[in-house]
Every structure is written in structure tokens, then in C-alpha cells.
Amino acid sequence: MNDDADELQRLRANAQARAFIDEELTRRFAAEDESLRAALAAAQAANMPAIQISSLQGRLLQLFAYACGARKILEIGALAGYSSIWLARALPSGGRLISLEISEQHAAVARASLARAGLADRAEVRVGPGAELLPALQAEAPFDLSFIDADKPGYPVYLDWALRLSRPGSIIVADNCIRGGAPLRGASDDPGTHAIAEYDARVASDPRLRSIVLPLDDDGMDGFAISVVVGL
Numbered sequence: 001m002n003d004d005a006d007e008l009q010r011l012r013a014n015a016q017a018r019a020f021i022d023e024e025l026t027r028r029f030a031a032e033d034e035s036l037r038a039a040l041a042a043a044q045a046a047n048m049p050a051i052q053i054s055s056l057q058g059r060l061l062q063l064f065a066y067a068c069g070a071r072k073i074l075e076i077g078a079l080a081g082y083s084s085i086w087l088a089r090a091l092p093s094g095g096r097l098i099s100l101e102i103s104e105q106h107a108a109v110a111r112a113s114l115a116r117a118g119l120a121d122r123a124e125v126r127v128g129p130g131a132e133l134l135p136a137l138q139a140e141a142p143f144d145l146s147f148i149d150a151d152k153p154g155y156p157v158y159l160d161w162a163l164r165l166s167r168p169g170s171i172i173v174a175d176n177c178i179r180g181g182a183p184l185r186g187a188s189d190d191p192g193t194h195a196i197a198e199y200d201a202r203v204a205s206d207p208r209l210r211s212i213v214l215p216l217d218d219d220g221m222d223g224f225a226i227s228v229v230v231g232l
């Protein structure tokens, strides 16, 4: 066999191994139940983009919630409520998830999925642009965990608010902080890429935070920025 064919075979074997690992870890640690599957089906039926986090990422969010003893969780960007279900399930009784969503249609799908999962008592979806809804949350702060997964150009402002609404020990997580590497390469004309680059740079250097950005999707091309608030 020539070198190209060997290389192709190696790449295929790697991809198969990655798929096996992903399936096996998901089965062991982050299996979806009927409510999570129904949330995905509802999103598809509503023609929403299939850009939700993976179930392993959902499980990781739950572990962050447990680690900081989360009783109040803020989500910026509900989409169809898939991550909202993972987050709300990590709350103790009496805990609250407030999820912000710009689209009334998407919010309706998210609310229905949260209700189907039996979480309507602890999870609320508020409709509007994040920058307009966030100031009112000061009355309900501090939030123990914030999860940012919304319009990318808004990320720097969402980080400002997540910090303002945090306490020392709070955890701030943002999805899509790698995006194929573009935000790590430097200047970009794309507003989303530019904003994520700013987000990644700020969490790396803000003295109030200890952070890491980790590839977490199945091909290592995107992932979370994870920050712990150490001072305010």
C-alpha cells in the first residue's frame, strides 16, 4: 500500500476509535432519558438548528453545578431547552434556573420541554435580548453558575454581566469558545469570531477569574471556556 492509503486507513481507524470512545463514555456517564430525547425531537419538529451541546457536555455542566453547590443558575441562550434540562436537573429542591432566550418561538419549545421533564417548578425561560434582560437579574443575584451559549457577538457583554451577577466561587461557562480555531488565530473581521477572541483573551487574563478553554466536541474543534470566579 502507498503512504496515502496507509494514512487514510490510520485516519479512519482514529475516527472509529473516537466514535467508540464518545459512545461508550456517553452510555456510561451521560445517557439521555426520554425527556432529553423528546427535547431534541421537539427542536427538530420546530425546525430549530441542531446546535445543542452534547450529552457529555450536559453532564459536565451538571458536575460544575454540583461542585459549586448551585442553587441559582443563569443560562444565556436557551435554544430548545436541551442544556436547560441538564442544568435544572442539577438543582436541589428550591433551586432556580433562569434561562434567557431572544426568540419567543424557541422559548415556547424550551418551556414545553422543561415541563415535559417535570422541571417547570424550578426553571423559567425569559424572552428578550440578553443585554435587556440581564440588568433586572441583579435583584436575583448572585448566581452560582452561569452558562453562556447565545449569539456570539454578545459574549463580551454576557461575560460582564455574568461577573456582575456572580459571587466568589461562582462558575462561568461559555460554549463555542474554540470554533475551529479561528478566535485563537488573531484579528478577524467576523463579529462572532472577534467577540469570542475577546472572550477567550479576557478569561485568560482577568485577575478575578481562573480559566481554561477545552476542546469538548467529538472532533476537538470546539468547546467550553470554563472560569471560576476567585475574587470580585
Ligand code: DHB
Residues within 6 Å of the ligand: 051, 052, 053, 149, 150, 175, 176
Ligand atoms: C452556532 C451556535 C452555537 O451555540 C453552537 O453551539 C454551534 C453553532 C451557530 O450559531 O452557528
Ligand code: MG
Residues within 6 Å of the ligand: 051, 052, 053, 149, 150, 175, 176
Ligand atoms: Mg453553542
